[in-house]
Amino acid sequence: MDKKTIDALDRAGVSFSASLPVPGGGHTISLKADELETFVKDTDAYSAAFFGVSKELYLQWVDSEGTVQCSANTVAGDRCKNTVSGFIHQDIEDWMKMLGGYCAVHGGEGSSRK
Numbered sequence: 001m002d003k004k005t006i007d008a009l010d011r012a013g014v015s016f017s018a019s020l021p022v023p024g025g026g027h028t029i030s031l032k033a034d035e036l037e038t039f040v041k042d043t044d045a046y047s048a049a050f051f052g053v054s055k056e057l058y059l060q061w062v063d064s065e066g067t068v069q070c071s072a073n074t075v076a077g078d079r080c081k082n083t084v085s086g087f088i089h090q091d092i093e094d095w096m097k098m099l100g101g102y103c104a105v106h107g108g109e110g111s112s113r114k
Contacts (some may be wrong), residue, residue: 001040006033020047023066024089051092058092066090068098072106085109 010016010033018039019026029050031039039046048058066089070080082103090098102108 001037006036009033018043020050021062022089023062023064053092053096057096061092061095064095066092066095068095068101070103070106070108071100072102080106082106 016031016033016036017028018031019028020043035046044059045055048055051058051061053061066087068084068086068090070082070084072080074080080103082105084098084101085104085108086094086098
C-alpha cells in the first residue's frame with residue numbers, strides 16, 4: 001500500500017470506511033488511515049477483532065447466518081440438524097449465548113420437555 005498517498009488523503013480529510021460481512025448483510029465501519037493495511041491484509045481477522053471474537057468464531061457466525069445448530073445427537077448418533085429456537089441473523093453476542101443450546105425437539109425453547 002502506498003502509505004504516502006494514504007497519509008495525504010487522510011490529511012485532506014478523506015475518510016475511509018468498509019463493510020464487514022455479518023449475517024444478513026454488512027456492517028459499515030469507519031477506518032483510520034493506519035488501520036487500512038491491517039484491514040486489507042486479513043479482513044476476516046480484522047472483523048473478528050472488531051467484534052471481539054476469534055477469527056474461527058467470527059467465520060462460523062457469518063457462515064451460519066447467525067443461527068445455531070442444535071447440540072443434541074440423534075438416536076443414530078449424528079448431530080441434530082435442527083437449529084436452536086430463535087431468530088436468524090442473531091448479533092454475535094446473542095449467537096454466542098445460544099451456542100451449545102438445543103432445538104425444541106431436544107428440550108430447547110418451545111419444547112414441552114423442559
